[in-house]
Amino acid sequence: MRSRPTLEDVARAAGVSTATVSRVVNTPDRVRAETRQRVEAAVAELGYAPHFGGRALASNRTGTVGAVIPTMENAIFARGLQAMQEELDAAGVTLLVATSDYDAAKEAHQIQTLLGRGVDGLVLIGEARDPAVYELLERFEVPFVLVWTWRADSPWPCVGFDNFAAARDLAERVLDRGHRRIAMVAGVTRDNDRAEARIRGVRAAMEARGLALAPSAVVECDYRIEPGIEAARGLLAAVPRPTVLICGNDVLAAGACRAVRAAGLRVPEDVSVTGFDNIEIAELLEPPLATVHVPHRRMGRMAARNLLARLDPAAGGACGAERPASLRLETEFLARGSLGPAP
Amino acid sequence: MRSRPTLEDVARAAGVSTATVSRVVNTPDRVRAETRQRVEAAVAELGYAPHFGGRALASNRTGTVGAVIPTMENAIFARGLQAMQEELDAAGVTLLVATSDYDAAKEAHQIQTLLGRGVDGLVLIGEARDPAVYELLERFEVPFVLVWTWRADSPWPCVGFDNFAAARDLAERVLDRGHRRIAMVAGVTRDNDRAEARIRGVRAAMEARGLALAPSAVVECDYRIEPGIEAARGLLAAVPRPTVLICGNDVLAAGACRAVRAAGLRVPEDVSVTGFDNIEIAELLEPPLATVHVPHRRMGRMAARNLLARLDPAAGGACGAERPASLRLETEFLARGSLGPAP
Known part of the structure; x- marks a missing residue:
């Protein structure tokens, strides 16, 4: 069984130090183009995927955000998630989505799993959940945002509607x-x-x-x-x-x-x-x-930005950044043919 | 900043060895009920989420399967994914879904990201992709299955239709x-x-x-x-x-x-x-x-079973297990009102 390529393997193949490989992975802009290309070629050739031995350890970031949604069926959450994914993607962050079947115990388990996978942030649907779950989130100090919900006196950041x-x-x-x-x-x-x-x-x-x-x-x-x-x-x-x-x-x-x-x-x-x-x-x-x-796409986009603002190292990282304000989005009643006057 | 609880923290709190904690996480059936409850209470209290320091290292398994789908919009993939998720969930495995916007380069990046997160298996849509991606998958020795596609002479396991x-x-x-x-x-x-x-x-x-x-x-x-x-x-x-x-x-x-x-x-x-x-x-x-x-739910279910069969340690693990046969599912033409005789 061949073992997975390591940061060291890439450094050796590219003829650079491991610190340089790490810089290419985490801050490519600060590396000379020629060096970067050499490292990227080695990464591609070896099939190196940065994980806890690479990017994560180097920057304490994994480039992933997790979302737990109740269901993938019926496209209820689809459009919002798609917009969120596009926004995160533009920032080089991958969205990983798990579904809980509207089951609080499953959701708690999936939140644990995502935290265990080392996500940088979490998106959750709605506000009502076991206080132990919120305690877990605080303990892990992973920023999260609640979507599809908004309440004036919520203690958590919400990007959603009432x-x-x-x-x-x-x-x-x-x-x-x-x-x-x-x-x-x-x-x-x-x-x-x-x-x-x-x-x-x-x-x-x-x-x-x-x-x-x-x-x-x-x-x-x-x-x-x-x-x-x-x-x-x-x-x-x-x-x-x-x-x-x-x-x-x-x-x-x-x-x-x-x-x-x-x-x-x-x-x-x-x-x-x-x-x-x-x-x-x-x-x-x-x-x-x-x-x-419901402004699904806008909600997804703004939720992504809310998280990204707290993940931006320039803003002091997840722990140092101030909690961005919650955002209340407006919904709009659409009068269409299925609603008529009472007979 | 409080650090994340470790396997050792849990063992200390429960008054057991780290090996026992590992057994509770990985093979709970082999642990006495009383001990298990003690460890589970410590896990809950500390907010411990098994990750590369716990479950993954102990069993070389992470309990997650990744899927990369082209889009979440329009419910095209929703029903199949939902069925897949339910089947995996019944086996205690969490499905993490990323979307690629029908872009091969993005898909390759997301496959890398999921491999980097340490998924046990992968589900991919369709067959045509850069040979380098298949080489990467082989190098990581992570089992994968192709869905929404089936071709008699495909070298890869497919669970799908023609x-x-x-x-x-x-x-x-x-x-x-x-x-x-x-x-x-x-x-x-x-x-x-x-x-x-x-x-x-x-x-x-x-x-x-x-x-x-x-x-x-x-x-x-x-x-x-x-x-x-x-x-x-x-x-x-x-x-x-x-x-x-x-x-x-x-x-x-x-x-x-x-x-x-x-x-x-x-x-x-x-x-x-x-x-x-x-x-x-x-x-x-x-x-x-x-x-x-298209039998979406059946496709999702059977794809999950295909992967689980290769992940089952009793079957020799990911490397030892024989590759399960591809499965061709039947589609059915549905004559409905939108198709009439030529005018």
Whole structure:
């Protein structure tokens, strides 16, 4: 078995010192072009990949940022992650993504794994998690940023939006169109503060107009089409029938639209449907989906910049840098064909 | 600055030897329950994450598998990755995903980064890449599997499908419906052997019937809706107009359907449209999209098993295990409303 090439092997092949190899890896701008090319040729020839014996030890940096997201399916997180990756990539940092299936214990394990792999920073979705996880993050002194969430008094840096306010705003638009019999196809609230905040937002808007969101009018289900169809079918069987299904996201709303049609009803003439996220399918549906536009790409980009600012050695490194301010992004309600006046 | 807790710190806190801590991390079944609980409590309390000083050194395994995919957007790879992640997760292995933006140089860099992070195995999309990358993989002796591709005489383990055969089969169904003026909204073929094979498949089916696919009838574009609309708009302006737009995937087909409608035409009465992948949007479109069903979840699951079989120490470890056979998965043409007879 051939062993992996080391920093020493590269130095020997290039006829330079190990310190020079390290400089080429970490601060290529400070190395003469000719030397750099010699080292890079040796790196390529030997198949050297800098790891804990190279770049990491030399600079205490690994050039990687980890993200733990709940799921890769359904493109809910896709666009934001893609933008984050592009921004990190431009800074020479690789984004490594793990998925937790909306399971807090799995997420904690994956955070441990990423810290163990030596990531320079972490991106996490939402805020609610076991205090032990935050203690772990502080102990490792690895900078992290919370995305898809924003709360004025959060102790952690957030780059995201206010799920509660966005859902309340959407519900107000629904109420403005005369709807009173409102039901919700919601996401599962366990281990998911965003799903929980969206339900609270709808409830707050209704209560402000003297209406109640009955527990029986809220069904929680996985963010996938089939469970969305099932949940909507159950809600549509209520007597009297709801005039609108407010859905926890666009995927559930796509399922709800199908359930309305499967029941021989029309969207929006008989039952209106709303989503949340404005992912690609929202505009492709017929009628197009009324939903909340989330600035996914901007959120991903700004989250990356937030982390990079704290990783920049010029700013004093991860420990010395001041914590950048959280950033609240605006969401926007999009009135589209799936939301009509109450029948 | 507090330093990260070490294996020794955990051993001291739990009152056991470092070898015992290592056993708890690597082979918990062989440790008495009481001892295990003591060590686990110390791990949790100290926030210890096994890394190159712990699990990796002890077993030469890191419990992570890396995947480099072209993009996270559009859910093209989402479902397969999600299934892969679930299967690996059941085996206690964490999947770390990097994205390359369909750029071979970026992919090579990310493979290096993942090897540098010490992954136990790698999942790569497609087969065509610089021989130097395959040499690097062999040098590191890290098992890898190629997915979304399958070729009978590939020297590498593939768990995927034959893009050429699937596209040829689809084109035959299109020809069977009387279409002769065929145009293609194809994916970008640079650094993408799947996109290239799909064009070749359509061309082969046409040539078998004495027809030619003119270069001007093929437009390559990024796998996103907007470029798909643009490309289709250009192709629809040809005189005589094509009667069908065969698209490189479902995302491009969704764009093509919009372009047909924007031109005041109907799908499929005036122009038929076909996709490839059968991702979620295919069935949500109106009319639903005729496409090639790719068994994404099964592909992800089987790719994970292929790697796990080679990682299982009982099978002799990464180096000793025999290379598992490649696996060819069947695709299926789905006749749906967007494909009609030639007008």
